[in-house]
Amino acid sequence: xxxxxxxxxxxxxxxxxxxxxxxxxxxxxxxxxxxxxxxxxxxxxxxxxxxxxxxxxxxxxxxxxxxxxxxxxxxxxxxxxxxxxxxxxxxxxxxxxxxxxxxxxxxxxxxxxxxxxxxxxxxxxxxxxxxxxxxxxxxxxxxxxxxxxxxxxxxxxxxxxxxxxxxxxxxxxxxxxxxxxxxxxxxxxxxxxxxxxxxxxxxxxxxxxxxxxxxxxxxxxxxxxxxxxxxxxxxxxxxxxxxxxxxxxxxxxxx
Ligand code: PGA
Numbered sequence: 001x002x003x004x005x006x007x008x009x010x011x012x013x014x015x016x017x018x019x020x021x022x023x024x025x026x027x028x029x030x031x032x033x034x035x036x037x038x039x040x041x042x043x044x045x046x047x048x049x050x051x052x053x054x055x056x057x058x059x060x061x062x063x064x065x066x067x068x069x070x071x072x073x074x075x076x077x078x079x080x081x082x083x084x085x086x087x088x089x090x091x092x093x094x095x096x097x098x099x100x101x102x103x104x105x106x107x108x109x110x111x112x113x114x115x116x117x118x119x120x121x122x123x124x125x126x127x128x129x130x131x132x133x134x135x136x137x138x139x140x141x142x143x144x145x146x147x148x149x150x151x152x153x154x155x156x157x158x159x160x161x162x163x164x165x166x167x168x169x170x171x172x173x174x175x176x177x178x179x180x181x182x183x184x185x186x187x188x189x190x191x192x193x194x195x196x197x198x199x200x201x202x203x204x205x206x207x208x209x210x211x212x213x214x215x216x217x218x219x220x221x222x223x224x225x226x227x228x229x230x231x232x233x234x235x236x237x238x239x240x241x242x243x244x245x246x247x248x249x250x251x252x253x254x255x
Contacts, residue, residue: 004163004207004208004209005206005207005208005209005231006038006039006040006209006231007038007039007040007225007231007232007251008039008040008042008127008166008209008211008231008232009039009040009041009042009232009233009235009248009249009251010041010042010043010044010065010093010095010127010166010168010211010232010233010234010235010239011042011043011044011234011235011236011239011240011245012044012067012095012098012213012234012235012236012239013043013044013045013046013049013067013239013240014067014100014236015046016046016240017045017046017049017240018048018049019048019049019052022045022049022052022053022056023052023056025240025242026053026056026057026062026242028242028243029062029242029245029246030056030057030060030062032242032243032246033061033062033246033249033250034060034061036061036249036250037061039232039249040063040232041061041062041063041249042062042063042064042065042092042093042125042127043057043062043063043064043065043239044065044066044067044093044094044095044127045064045065045066045067046067047066047067047081050064050066050086050089050090050091051089051090054089054090054091058090063092063093063125064090064091064092064093065091065092065093065094065095065124065125065127066081066086066091066093066094066095067094067095067098067101068081068094068095068096068098068101068105068107069081069082069083069086069094069096069115069118069119070082070115071083071111071114071115071117071118083118083119083121083122083124084122086122086124087122087123087124091124092124092125093124093125093126093127094115094119094124094125094126094127095127095129095168095234096112096115096116096119096126096127096128096129096153097109097112097115097128097129097130097149097153098129098170099129099131099170099172099175100175109148109149109152109153110152112128112149112152112153113152113153113154113155113156114156116128116153116154116156116157116165117156117157120157120161120164120165125164125165125166126165126166127166127167127168127211127234128153128154128165128166128167128168129167129168129169129170129213129234130145130146130149130150130153130167130168130169130170130193131146131169131170131171131172131175131213131214132145132146132171132172132173133172133173134172134173137171137173142189142192143192143196146169146189146192146193146196147192147196150167150193150196150197151196151200154197154200154201157201159201159202159204160204162197162201162204162205162207162208163204163207163208163209165208165209166208166209166210166211166231166232167193167197167208167209167210167211168210168211168212168213168234169186169189169190169193169210169211169212169213170212170213170214170234171185171189171214172214173214174213174214174215175213175214175215175236176215176236176237177214177215178215179214179215180214180215180216180217180220180224181212181214183220183223183224183226183227186212186224186227186230187227187228187229187230190210190212190227190229190230191229193210194206194208194210194229209231209232210229210230210231211230211231211232211233211234212224212227212230212232212233212234213233213234213235213236215237216233216234216235216238216248217238217244217248218238218244218247218248221233221247221248221251222251222252222253222254223254224251225251225253226253226254233248235248
């Protein structure tokens with residue numbers, strides 16, 4: 001594993017936690033992970049929590065991210081937030097193309113290609129999500145679906161930028177269902193994602209971090225992180241509890 005593939009342990013709070021709840025969380029979480037210096041820690045939080053979270057984590061080892069953004073710098077896009085706005089707020093990362101954004105808010109591969117480009121240009125770490133539905137997996141169309149998502153979203157990148165991006169493979173059938181992909185399925189599909197990146201970008205594919213997401217918990221993190229191609233995780237439900245997420249951050253890969 002190259003240095004560029006330092007583990008990235010990311011939480012996705014989705015639409016949970018008011019500012020007061022976020023402050024309570026950080027007061028517990030930050031001390032629990034204060035000694036962690038060999039992996040990156042990221043919390044993707046609601047827009048309204050960003051300011052408070054950036055303030056509460058300043059100078060520490062916890063990165064703060066948004067959960068989506070627009071590709072334009074500004075404009076008549078009601079409800080949206082731009083990369084310059086996030087950067088000014090002190091935000092360091094942005095989750096892009098989460099399956100819930102794709103499903104409920106029509107985020108699509110064409111827009112995502114622009115968003116990934118804009119995020120990198122702004123100095124944000126994009127965490128690009130991809131994944132198949134249950135029907136697509138059963139029909140044997142997993143690679144076709146994910147391959148297309150990857151090809152389109154990364155279309156505007158150069159090979160030497162791959163280490164500034166993370167990809168999160170999140171099978172939609174595993175998100176919020178308690179039905180985690182087996183470590184073998186997660187490994188096999190993430191290895192496919194890496195091979196797809198390699199087919200476009202060559203050996204630089206070994207420098208992109210690829211995360212697994214979907215019902216990651218304290219009880220399955222160690223076996224997931226033992227897989228050779230899994231460079232981290234994107235955690236929804238289990239990231240809402242500071243003690244559980246701290247345990248996930250402090251995984252100990254099984255030999
Ligand atoms: P989950 O969500 O961990 O609650 O399954 C993961 C995600 O949606 O990123």
